[in-house]
Amino acid sequence: xxxxxxxxxxxxxxxxxxxxxxxxxxxxxxxxxxxxxxxxxxxxxxxxxxxxxxxxxxxxxxxxxxxxxxxxxxxxxxxxxxxxxxxxxxxxxxxxxxxxxxxxxxxxxxxxxxxxxxxxxxxxxxxxxxxxxxxxxxxxxxxxxxxxxxxxxxxxxxxxxxxxxxxxxxxxxxxxxxxxxxxxxxxxxxxxxxxxxxxxxxxxxxxxxxxxxxxxxxxxxxxxxxxxxxxxxxxxxxxxxxxxxxxxxxxxxxxxxxxxxxxxxxxxxxxxxxxxxxxxxxxxxxxxxxxxxxxxxxxxxxxxxxxxxxxxxxxxxxxxxxxxxxxx
Numbered sequence: 037x038x039x040x041x042x043x044x045x046x047x048x049x050x051x052x053x054x055x056x057x058x059x060x061x062x063x064x065x066x067x068x069x070x071x072x073x074x075x076x077x078x079x080x081x082x083x084x085x086x087x088x089x090x091x092x093x094x095x096x097x098x099x100x101x102x103x104x105x106x107x108x109x110x111x112x113x114x115x116x117x118x119x120x121x122x123x124x125x126x127x128x129x130x131x132x133x134x135x136x137x138x139x140x141x142x143x144x145x146x147x148x149x150x151x152x153x154x155x156x157x158x159x160x161x162x163x164x165x166x167x168x169x170x171x172x173x174x175x176x177x178x179x180x181x182x183x184x185x186x187x188x189x190x191x192x193x194x195x196x197x198x199x200x201x202x203x204x205x206x207x208x209x210x211x212x213x214x215x216x217x218x219x220x221x222x223x224x225x226x227x228x229x230x231x232x233x234x235x236x237x238x239x240x241x242x243x244x245x246x247x248x249x250x251x252x253x254x255x256x257x258x259x260x261x262x263x264x265x266x267x268x269x270x271x272x273x274x275x276x277x278x279x280x281x282x283x284x285x286x287x288x289x290x291x292x293x294x295x296x297x298x299x300x301x302x303x304x305x306x307x308x309x310x311x312x313x314x315x316x317x318x319x320x321x322x323x324x325x326x327x328x329x330x331x332x333x334x335x336x337x338x339x340x341x342x343x344x345x346x347x348x349x350x351x352x353x354x355x356x357x358x359x360x361x362x363x364x
Contacts, residue, residue, distance in 0.1 A: 037071075037136050039113050044069040048129055048136060050119050050306070051144035052079050052102045054355045055337030058362025059142055060106065069111045071136060073129070077102055077116045080167055083355065086206060088170040090177075090213040091221075095167045119145075122308035124330050143319065143327070143335040144362070147301035147353060150317075156276035161297035164206065173296065177214075180293060181226055190291075196234040197292035199282055201274055202299035203240030203247070208257050210298060211238040215264035236266045241273045241299075248352070301353065303339045315341055318350060325361055336361035 045068055049056045052074035063070050078099045087093040106112045117131040122141065129136050149165055151158040162173045177198070184195040198214055200207050214236050223231045238245070238261060245261070245268065246254045261268055273285040277295045302317040313319055313328045318341035320328040325340055327333045334340075337358030341350035351357045 037115050037117075037131075037134050039069075039071055039115070039136060042069060042111070044111060045139040046071060046137065047140045047142065048073065048138040049142045049144060050074075050129070051146060051304075051337070051339075052076070052114075053082070053144055053146045053337060053358065055358035055362040056142070056144035057102075057105065058359050059144070059336065060109075060112065062363055064109050064112075068140075069113070070109075071113045071115065071138075072102065072106075073115055073117045073119055073131065073136075074102065075116065075118050076166075077114065079105065082165070085164050085167070085170045086210040086213055088167065089164055089173040089210065090217055091174055092213060095171060099167055119306055122306050122333070124308060124333055127332070139332065141333045142325075143306065143333065143339055144337050144358070145304035145306065145339050147303055147338045149297060150300040150302035151297070152300065154274070154276075157274060157295075157297070160277055160279040161201070161295040163297050164210070165301075176294060181222065181229065183293075185226070185228060192229075192233065193235075194280070194291040194293050196229075197237070197290065198235065198294055198296065199237040199239055199290075199292055200296045200298055201239045202297065203238055203242070203245035203268075203270070204298065204300075205246065207238055207240070207298040208245055208261065210296065211236055211261055211266045212264055215261070215266050218265065237269055238266050239269045239272050239274065241271065243270055245270075301338070305339075325364070 047068045047070050049060055049072045052072055057079060060070050060072055078101050081098040084093060084098045088095055102114050117133045119129055119131050121130040127138050149163040163169050164173055180195040184192045200211050218231055218234050244254045246257050258268060275285045276283045281289055282292050282295055283289050310329055319335035319339055321335050321340045321342050325334045325336050327335050338353040343350055
């Protein structure tokens with residue numbers, strides 16, 4: 037990787053998300069060499085991806101070059117790479133651009149979309165975990181309206197139906213932003229279409245939106261979504277989607293060219309760890325973030341499962357946790 041060797045111990049950080057950035061910044065004045073690996077050479081502010089998808093923000097508003105963040109930090113090196121395997125016995129990270137040794141390894145790879153093993157769904161939906169995926173969704177939404185202009189009434193319905201699966205923060209935010217587009221922007225942009233026929237469906241398999249949050253937050257979110265014109269479908273589970281029809285487990289079917297999946301996440305696990313180190317797609321860590329059954333490997337942020345008396349299933353997979361673990 038053309039990383040210089042020196043007398044300092046090397047800390048390799050995999051992932052340039054919230055946790056990785058906070059850790060690397062915290063090592064600025066410490067006697068370590070820091071090497072960060074990420075498949076992109078920019079940091080993405082993921083909480084605002086839905087704004088890019090709905091044309092509220094441009095991509096450069098939520099993406100920032102990693103090298104620019106650390107341009108004045110001595111002994112910091114960034115390499116754009118995809119990590120393929122970790123040899124914890126030899127202290128080596130294997131990537132698509134070569135191998136690198138480490139004295140300490142910190143995994144901060146975050147999460148990716150979770151389809152929960154639903155093979156009848158995962159081929160066609162639009163997801164929103166990266167800038168490129170958000171831009172793809174934005175493009176598809178606008179293409180749908182262009183095609184709806186040329187379609188008959190039945191086809192128009194399928195182009196203007198936007199089901200969103202998942203009533204968590206991402207699904208709720210996206211549904212609200214799409215409703216604002218429908219109410220304030222699209223009628224002026226597409227005067228030849230009856231935009232009132234556009235339907236935004238928020239589909240949640242549980243009995244409330246924002247289930248992990250307070251009852252007050254859940255109730256207010258539901259109230260505002262309904263006021264915006266979102267069709268909130270609770271206690272509904274998706275069975276399949278073939279790019280034309282969305283089928284529910286109840287047998288209900290409706291037509292849509294688009295399915296937006298925001299139903300859950302799973303950790304970006306890297307090969308090379310014993311099964312005892314992983315639980316439900318996350319690395320099991322102790323209260324210092326050290327991965328179980330390793331000596332010098334740590335996992336922070338969404339990928340680490342730190343169990344505490346208040347959080348028996350691990351700390352929440354949100355940015356403040358990653359920031360605090362990086363600082364710690």
